[in-house]
Amino acid sequence: xxxxxESVPQHVGAAVGTGVMAVSVDIDALYRxxxxxxxxxxxxxxxSTPAAEDVVQDAFLGLHRRAEALRDPDAALAYxxxxxxNGAKDALRRRRTVRAHLSIVEPDSAPAADxxxxxxxxxxxxxxxxxxxxxxxxxxxxxxYWSELSENxxxxxxxxxxxxxxxxxxxxxxxxxxxxxxxx
Amino acid sequence: MTDIxxxxxxxxxxxxxxxxxxxxxxxxxxxxxxPVSDQKVGSRPSxxxxxxxxxxxxxxxxxxxGAVILASRSTHKTTPPVVDPTPAPPAQITFTVPKVNTWxxxxxxxxxxxxxSAKTTFTLVLVDPSxxxxxxxxxxxxxxxxxxxxxxxxxxxxxLAPKTGNASLVVIDLASHSQTSxxxxxxxxxxxxxxxxxxxxxxxxxxxxxxxxxxxxxxVGSAKxxxxxxxxxxxxxxxxxxxxxxxxxxxxxxxxxxxxVRSGARVLASVPSPGGSCAPVRVxxxxxxxxxxxxxxxxxxxxxxxxxxxxxxxxxxxxxxGTMNYPYGLSDAVTLNGQTYVIEGPPCGSxxxxxxxxxxxxPRRVGSLxxxxxxxxxxxxxxxxxxxxxxxxxCPSDTGTLYRYDPAANTMTTVLSGVTAAITVSQPxxx
Numbered sequence: 001x002x003x004x005x006e007s008v009p010q011h012v013g014a015a016v017g018t019g020v021m022a023v024s025v026d027i028d029a030l031y032r033x034x035x036x037x038x039x040x041x042x043x044x045x046x047x048s049t050p051a052a053e054d055v056v057q058d059a060f061l062g063l064h065r066r067a068e069a070l071r072d073p074d075a076a077l078a079y080x081x082x083x084x085x086n087g088a089k090d091a092l093r094r095r096r097t098v099r100a101h102l103s104i105v106e107p108d109s110a111p112a113a114d115x116x117x118x119x120x121x122x123x124x125x126x127x128x129x130x131x132x133x134x135x136x137x138x139x140x141x142x143x144x145y146w147s148e149l150s151e152n153x154x155x156x157x158x159x160x161x162x163x164x165x166x167x168x169x170x171x172x173x174x175x176x177x178x179x180x181x182x183x184x
Numbered sequence: 185m186t187d188i189x190x191x192x193x194x195x196x197x198x199x200x201x202x203x204x205x206x207x208x209x210x211x212x213x214x215x216x217x218x219p220v221s222d223q224k225v226g227s228r229p230s231x232x233x234x235x236x237x238x239x240x241x242x243x244x245x246x247x248x249x250g251a252v253i254l255a256s257r258s259t260h261k262t263t264p265p266v267v268d269p270t271p272a273p274p275a276q277i278t279f280t281v282p283k284v285n286t287w288x289x290x291x292x293x294x295x296x297x298x299x300x301s302a303k304t305t306f307t308l309v310l311v312d313p314s315x316x317x318x319x320x321x322x323x324x325x326x327x328x329x330x331x332x333x334x335x336x337x338x339x340x341x342x343x344l345a346p347k348t349g350n351a352s353l354v355v356i357d358l359a360s361h362s363q364t365s366x367x368x369x370x371x372x373x374x375x376x377x378x379x380x381x382x383x384x385x386x387x388x389x390x391x392x393x394x395x396x397x398x399x400x401x402x403x404v405g406s407a408k409x410x411x412x413x414x415x416x417x418x419x420x421x422x423x424x425x426x427x428x429x430x431x432x433x434x435x436x437x438x439x440x441x442x443x444x445v446r447s448g449a450r451v452l453a454s455v456p457s458p459g460g461s462c463a464p465v466r467v468x469x470x471x472x473x474x475x476x477x478x479x480x481x482x483x484x485x486x487x488x489x490x491x492x493x494x495x496x497x498x499x500x501x502x503x504x505x506g507t508m509n510y511p512y513g514l515s516d517a518v519t520l521n522g523q524t525y526v527i528e529g530p531p532c533g534s535x536x537x538x539x540x541x542x543x544x545x546x547p548r549r550v551g552s553l554x555x556x557x558x559x560x561x562x563x564x565x566x567x568x569x570x571x572x573x574x575x576x577x578x579c580p581s582d583t584g585t586l587y588r589y590d591p592a593a594n595t596m597t598t599v600l601s602g603v604t605a606a607i608t609v610s611q612p613x614x615x
Contacts, residue, residue, distance in 0.1 A: 040200035041200070043200065043203050044196055044200060052203070123191075123194065123195035126191050127199055145192045145196055146200065
C-alpha cells in the first residue's frame with residue numbers, strides 16, 4: 001500500500017480567498033489510517049471491491065481538491081465519509097441505468113463468487129435484504145451498525161436531522177426484521 | 185441491542201473483513217497538482233471524467249439508452265502518468281466553427297425528432313424553424329433515442345432496443361431515407377459521429393496495451409461496432425476532454441488542474457483552472473471556454489487566462505443524487521435577451537433543467553413557462569429561443585411536447601407533440 005502522493009506536502013498550504021491558510025491535516029496519514037476502512041465501508045454498499053476502491057480513490061482526490069475540507073482531521077474524515085456514500089450511490093445508480101436497458105453483466109458489478117461463499121448463510125441473507133432497502137435506509141444502517149457513528153454524527157454526515165436518522169433507522173430495522181422472517 | 189441489530193452488525197463485519205490490504209489493486213492517488221497532465225498515477229481511467237462532444241440532447245439520449253455508456257465504467261488497469269512532451273506556450277488561441285456545407289441549408293432552429301404514437305413505432309421527423317414538418321421514416325422497436333446528428337445535418341444516429349434480442353444503432357440518411365444498421369450486443373461508449381458526414385462513429389475502447397483508453401473510429405455499417413479492437417486510434421484520452429476547433433483543425437480541451445488545448449499530444453495553450461480542478465463544458469466564445477468547477481460555471485479566457493463566474497451552484501441541490509453533474513447539477517449556460525439561463529442536470533427524476541440567474545448569479549429554477557412544465561430537456565438554443573422538450577414523468581422514453589420559448593417576445597410555441605427525443609441545431613458555440 002503506497003502513501004498519498006509523495007509530492008504532497010505533509011502540511012498543505014491551502015489558498016483561501018486572497019490569503020493563504022496554513023492547515024494541519026496530514027492527508028498521507030488519513031490515507032494510511034482510513035483507506036482500508038473506507039473501502040470496506042464502500043464495499044458494503046456496492047458489493048464489489050474494485051468498485052469500492054474506485055469510489056474511495058475518487059473521494060481522496062476530491063478531498064485534496066477541497067481546501068476547505070482540510071481544516072481539521074475530523075472534518076476531512078467526515079468529508080471522506082460523505083464522498084464515499086455519494087460515490088457509492090452514483091455507482092449504484094449507474095449500474096441500475098445500465099441494467100434497465102441491457103441484459104448485460106458488468107464485470108465490476110457482481111461480487112466475486114468466493115466472497116459470498118465465505119459468508120455465513122445468515123449473514124449473506126441479511127446483507128441481501130439490506131441491499132433491497134432504499135439507499136437512504138442502507139446508508140443509515142451502515143453508518144450506525146458498521147461505522148458505529150452516533151445519531152448526531154450520522155445526521156451531520158447525511159445532512160439530515162437527528163430525528164430523521166432515528167426514524168429512518170427504526171423503519172429500516174423493522175423492514176429488515178420482517179424481510180428476514182418472510183425469507184425463513 | 186436487538187437480535188436483528190446484532191445480526192446486522194456481525195454480517196457487516198464479516199463481509200467487510202473479506203476485504204484485506206492484499207485485495208486492493210490501486211495505489212494511492214497522486215495529488216492533482218501538475219500544471220499540464222491531469223491523469224492520476226495509479227487511478228483508473230474513468231469515463232465520468234470525460235466531458236463529451238455530444239449535444240445536450242444526445243447526452244441525455246445516450247444516458248437513457250444505457251447501451252452507449254457515457255457514464256463511469258471502471259476498468260482494472262492502472263494508467264501510467266501522461267507527460268506532455270512540450271511545455272505550454274503562452275496561451276492565446278482562437279476557436280473556430282468547423283466549416284461544413286450542410287444538407288438542405290439546415291441551420292439554427294431546425295430540429296430532428298423521434299415521435300411515437302404507438303408503443304413500438306417511432307417516426308423520425310424533420311422540423312424547420314417555421315414549424316413545417318417532413319416525415320423521414322418509421323422505425324419499429326420498444327425503445328428509441330436519437331444519439332447524434334451529423335455536422336452536415338444529413339445523417340441521424342438512432343439507438344433502438346427491443347425488449348428481447350439485440351439492440352441496434354441505425355443511421356438514417358435524411359436525403360435518401362436509406363438506413364444503415366449495426367447490431368449491438370454489449371456495453372458501448374459511443375461518442376457520436378466522427379466525421380461531418382456521419383459515415384463513422386467514435387467509440388471508446390481500451391488500448392491493446394492495457395493502459396488507458398482511446399477513441400476508435402468505426403465505419404457505419406462495417407459490422408465492427410462490436411469489436412473491442414480499435415481500427416484507428418484517434419487520440420489518447422486524458423482526463424476530462426471535449427473536442428473543439430482551432431483554425432479549422434480539431435483539438436481537444438482537457439480539464440483538471442489546468443485547462444489545456446492540445447493538438448494530438450502537443451499542448452497549444454494552457455491556463456490554470458480557476459477553482460482547483462475544473463472540467464470543460466464547451467467553447468464559450470472564440471477566445472474562451474466554459475468550465476465546471478466546484479465554485480460553479482466559469483468562463484476561462486485564453487487571452488491571459490482571466491476567468492469570469494457565470495453561475496454559482498444551485499442552492500437547491502444539496503447533494504448529488506446521481507442525476508446531476510457532480511457536484512452541483514450545472515450542465516451548461518446560455519444567454520438570451522440579456523438573461524442567462526443555466527441548464528441543470530439530465531432530465532430524469534426530479535431534475536429541473538432550466539434556471540434563471542438572479543442578480544447574485546445564483547440559479548433560480550424555472551418550474552414552468554406560460555403554464556408549461558419545463559422540467560424536461562433543452563434540445564438546443566438559437567440566438568432568440570430556447571427549445572424545450574417537456575417529458576411526462578420526467579424521464580426519457582416517455583413522450584412529450586417540444587416547445588420553442590422566445591424570451592423577447594415572451595411566447596411559448598408548440599413545435600411538435602408525441603416526442604421521445606430531439607436535437608435542435610443551435611447557434612455556433614452553444615454546443
